Amino acid sequence: MKILVCITHVPDTTSKIQFTADNTKFDTTGVQFIIGPYDDYALARAVELRDQTGGKLTVINVGESETEPTLRKALAIGADDAIRVNSNPKDSFFVSKQIAHYAKEGAYDLILMGRESIDFNGGMVHGMVGELLGMPSFSPVMKLDVDGSKVTMAREIEGGKETLEASLPLIAGCQEPIAEWKIPNMRGIMSARTKPLNVVVAVSDETQAVATSYELPPAKGAVKLIDKDNVSELVKLLKNEAKVL
Amino acid sequence: MSILVYIEQSEGKVKKTSLEAVSFASALAAQTGEGEVVAVALGSIENQELTSIGSAGATKILHAGDARLDAGLIQAHASAIAQAFSKVGAKTLILAKSSLGDAVAARLAIKLNAGLVSNVVALPDTGSGYKVKRSIFTGKAFAETKLTTENKILAVKKNSIDLKTDGNAATVEAFEVELADSDFASKITSTERATGEVLLPEADIVVSGGRGMKGAENWGMLEDLAKTLGAATGCSKPVSDIGWRPHHEHVGQTGVKVAPSLYIAIGISGAIQHLAGVNSSKCIVVINKDPEAPFFKAADYGIVGDAFEVVPKLTEALKAEL
Numbered sequence: 001m002k003i004l005v006c007i008t009h010v011p012d013t014t015s016k017i018q019f020t021a022d023n024t025k026f027d028t029t030g031v032q033f034i035i036g037p038y039d040d041y042a043l044a045r046a047v048e049l050r051d052q053t054g055g056k057l058t059v060i061n062v063g064e065s066e067t068e069p070t071l072r073k074a075l076a077i078g079a080d081d082a083i084r085v086n087s088n089p090k091d092s093f094f095v096s097k098q099i100a101h102y103a104k105e106g107a108y109d110l111i112l113m114g115r116e117s118i119d120f121n122g123g124m125v126h127g128m129v130g131e132l133l134g135m136p137s138f139s140p141v142m143k144l145d146v147d148g149s150k151v152t153m154a155r156e157i158e159g160g161k162e163t164l165e166a167s168l169p170l171i172a173g174c175q176e177p178i179a180e181w182k183i184p185n186m187r188g189i190m191s192a193r194t195k196p197l198n199v200v201v202a203v204s205d206e207t208q209a210v211a212t213s214y215e216l217p218p219a220k221g222a223v224k225l226i227d228k229d230n231v232s233e234l235v236k237l238l239k240n241e242a243k244v245l
Numbered sequence: 246m247s248i249l250v251y252i253e254q255s256e257g258k259v260k261k262t263s264l265e266a267v268s269f270a271s272a273l274a275a276q277t278g279e280g281e282v283v284a285v286a287l288g289s290i291e292n293q294e295l296t297s298i299g300s301a302g303a304t305k306i307l308h309a310g311d312a313r314l315d316a317g318l319i320q321a322h323a324s325a326i327a328q329a330f331s332k333v334g335a336k337t338l339i340l341a342k343s344s345l346g347d348a349v350a351a352r353l354a355i356k357l358n359a360g361l362v363s364n365v366v367a368l369p370d371t372g373s374g375y376k377v378k379r380s381i382f383t384g385k386a387f388a389e390t391k392l393t394t395e396n397k398i399l400a401v402k403k404n405s406i407d408l409k410t411d412g413n414a415a416t417v418e419a420f421e422v423e424l425a426d427s428d429f430a431s432k433i434t435s436t437e438r439a440t441g442e443v444l445l446p447e448a449d450i451v452v453s454g455g456r457g458m459k460g461a462e463n464w465g466m467l468e469d470l471a472k473t474l475g476a477a478t479g480c481s482k483p484v485s486d487i488g489w490r491p492h493h494e495h496v497g498q499t500g501v502k503v504a505p506s507l508y509i510a511i512g513i514s515g516a517i518q519h520l521a522g523v524n525s526s527k528c529i530v531v532i533n534k535d536p537e538a539p540f541f542k543a544a545d546y547g548i549v550g551d552a553f554e555v556v557p558k559l560t561e562a563l564k565a566e567l
Contacts, residue, residue, distance in 0.1 A: 013498050014517050017385045037499050092361070093354065115344070118498065120381050120388070122363055123344070127319070127351025136320055136430035139348045142492070153431075156344065157317065158255060158446050160438035160493060166431035173348070176499055177492060208360035211388040212376070217524075223531070223541050228550030232562040234530065237546060239566065242528040244450075244507040245474075 001055040001146065001168075004103055005046045006113035006125065007074050008036035009067035013118065019214040026119075026214070035070055037181075038114025042172075044179035046112050047078035049146055056080050058106060062089045062098045068197065075192035076184035082195070087202035091209050092120070094202075096128035101203045104133060108169065110151075115140040115173040120211075126173035136166060139173030247305075247333045248274050251326050251340040251349070252286040252298060253317075256438075259286070259294045261408070261447055262341035262401075264301040268409040269368070269401045270339040271302025277371050279337065283307060285329040285420065287322060288315035292417075299415030301408065307332070307420035313429070314422070316436075317345040321428040323352035328422055330357055330396075342400040343446065350398050359396035366405045383498060383521040403446075403504040404527070445494060448477035450507045451526075453496055455481040455519075457512020457533060457552055461489035466553070467511060470560045473567070479503065481513045497522035512552045515540025532556065 011017070011031045018027045035043065043059065050057040059074040061067050062085040071082040085098040103111055116123035123139065130137030142161065143154035149168045154161045156175065184192070226234045239245045248270045252263045270282045284303040286295065289312050298306050307329050314321060326349065330338060338353065340346045342364055354361035362377045366387065370376040375392045380402055445451065452471040454464065464478070471478045478494060485495035496503055498518040504525035511532045513519060520543050523529065531544040534551045541547045548555055 011382075013521070017382045019386070092351075096355075116347070118383060121383060123347035124351035124354065124361060124363065127323075127348045128355055131323070131352040131355035137348065137352065138319065138431065140344050156493060157436070157438065158343075158493075159444040160436065162316070162436040163434045164431045165434055170430070208354075208394050209362050209377075209390050209392050211381075212391050213389045214381075215387050215389075217385070217387070220543060221545075223544045223547045225541075225547050225549065228548050228555050231548065231555060231559045232566070234546060234548065234559065235562045235566045238507065238528070238530070242507075242545060244528045245563075245567065 001049065001053045001110060002106065002108045003046045003050055003055065003057045004106060004108040004111045005039065005043045005057065005059045005079065006099055006111070007039050007043065007059050007061045007070065008114065008117040009033050009061060009063050009070040010036045010117055010119045013037065017216070023213050023215060033070060035073060036114045036117050038116060038175055040181050041176050041178050042112040042114055042174035043074055043077055043079065044182045045144060045174060047182060048179055050078070053146060058083060060085065060099060060102060062087060062095045064088055071197055072192050073184065075195045075197070076188040077182045078188065080195065082197040084197060084199050085202055086199050090207045092122045092124040092128060093208040094206065096125050096132060097204045097206060098202055099125065100129045100132035102200065103129065110146070110168060111171040112174055115175045123173065126171050130171045135169055135171055137171040137173070138164065138166070140175040141172040142175055142178055144172055144174070144178060246280045247283045247335050248279050248337045248339060249330055249333055249335040250282060250284045250303060251338060251346070252284050253341060253343060253346060254286065254288060254290050255444070257289055257291050257294065259290065259297055260341065262343065262403050264297060265403065265406055265408055266339045266341045266401050267298055267301035267303050269406045271409055271412065272368055272406065273337070273339070276368060281305060283333045283335070284415070285309070285326060287325055288312060295417055296414065300410050300412045302412040303415045304413070306415050306417045308417055309420045309422040311422060311424070313424065316433050318429065318431065319345070319348045319352065320430055321424055322349045323356065324424060324428045325422040326353055327356045329420065336396055338398045340400050342402045346400055350400050354398055357396045358394065359398045360392040360394035361398040362390050362392065363400040364402045365399045366402050369399070380525070383502060384524040385521065404525070443475060443477040445477040445479055445501050445503060448503070449505050450474045450476035451479050451496070451503050451505045452476045452509045452511065453479035453481065453513060454484060454511050455513030456483050458484070464490070466556050470556055473560050473563045481519050510540055511556060513540060514538045515543060
């Protein structure tokens with residue numbers, strides 16, 4: 001089985017979010033970048049499936065050279081090779097066009113990614129790539145087993161989950177608990193240095209919805225503390241001041 | 246020209262967030278003079294439920310009652326909505342941001358060659374060009390996004406607009422959808438859903454517990470409080486990881502993102518990953534015995550005290566007041 005996992009290169013979940021002085025760019029000063037946490041789940045499951053069924057696991061990212069350490073980490077976790085589409089990821093449509101092109105070229109049986117990126121939270125790329133390739137897409141998938149060409153999945157729905165059956169090829173946007181995150185071991189880190197990381201060109205320049213400026217929400221006021229022996233005061237404040245009851 | 250709204254339903258009931266999407270479309274139509282708001286509802290829905298769509302501002306409802314559309318099958322829903330879009334000659338599709346909504350909208354973006362913006366928090370600026378404000382970084386920032394396509398899709402974040410309730414009755418029209426076998430690329434073999442409870446992503450009030458609750462057996466106290474408030478229950482990641490509560494109750498960066506009017510956090514320290522799931526709440530109350538818990542910095546109201554002592558008292562005080 002040939003598996004493709006799409007990887008986002010995003011600020012660590014503990015990063016302080018700030019923008020450049022003219023509010024047109026994310027300020028990367030002091031920010032550590034990681035594999036998107038949802039993509040990390042998808043990658044972990046892909047490694048398990050590859051180990052179980054054999055075949056090849058490729059990771060892909062649309063980004064400039066600064067995303068290479070993130071791709072190397074994916075190789076250290078267990079991917080066999082990596083593709084970097086050398087371009088700034090301008091919007092979800094742009095990214096989907098690139099992934100669809102290289103996914104078609106590689107004829108993958110299974111395409112996994114996170115349910116959404118944690119920077120722009122779009123949650124669109126799996127659906128867009130699916131439609132571009134004429135492949136079914138599923139999200140958010142929390143369990144995925146492959147038996148021959150039959151795929152059994154659990155998808156989270158509000159207040160519960162549903163179990164689905166479908167056939168390869170397909171695309172899934174993943175979330176926990178599909179697999180446990182894998183921490184690269186020393187052997188993985190060493191071998192990642194020599195695994196192929198192919199840099200390819202962007203195939204289309206089309207965009208549809210590009211972010212032009214950014215802002216932060218207004219700062220939160222100080223907390224109002226209420227004595228633990230006077231909880232009825234809290235009820236009054238929620239009712240009369242916050243007006244949420 | 247009309248604005249189309251995709252209505253999501255759960256077991257025959259129209260979701261409140263979909264009514265917000267109708268309200269949003271109605272305000273947008275008034276702003277741009279884009280004509281009427283047409284809602285498209287899929288699957289088996291009770292008639293009285295369809296009425297609420299009119300109150301929120303739709304003048305016409307296309308109802309595709311095909312029971313195969315009851316379940317949220319992404320491909321089939323995308324096909325049905327695309328057919329409705331061309332039938333009414335719409336240029337704009339509005340829907341509620343949700344995991345199903347996003348997945349369906351993404352396929353529609355390609356089918357309709359439409360620019361898609363999700364997590365929209367305000368009506369677009371249509372003065373010159375078309376700019377939309379959306380929430381990014383899990384509620385920690387906003388981005389102004391420029392749409393350059395003729396067709397547009399906006400997925401509206403919960404609680405971004407006041408629900409309109411004074412609309413007129415809408416006409417309901419049966420809508421025949423043509424569905425191909427390829428629209429049913431998957432088969433749902435079983436569904437597990439908590440019944441009779443308030444669903445977490447939709448809830449207006451959420452009561453959440455963390456490790457400070459000390460064990461699954463102590464959740465009765467939180468459930469009592471939630472029941473008194475008509476609230477949904479949630480939990481922190483460690484709690485669902487240990488298995489005290491099911492995964493679908495996990496609130497946070499990699500779990501459910503909630504945007505209720507009131508979020509009550511009990512025995513949760515307030516790790517940044519948890520805050521990412523709750524920072525869109527209108528009002529946050531934190532109950533924690535550790536006065537240094539970081540959650541107090543993100544809270545509107547706080548009580549420093551033992552949950553086992555404070556929570557039952559709060560439930561009693563609420564019962565007396567409500």
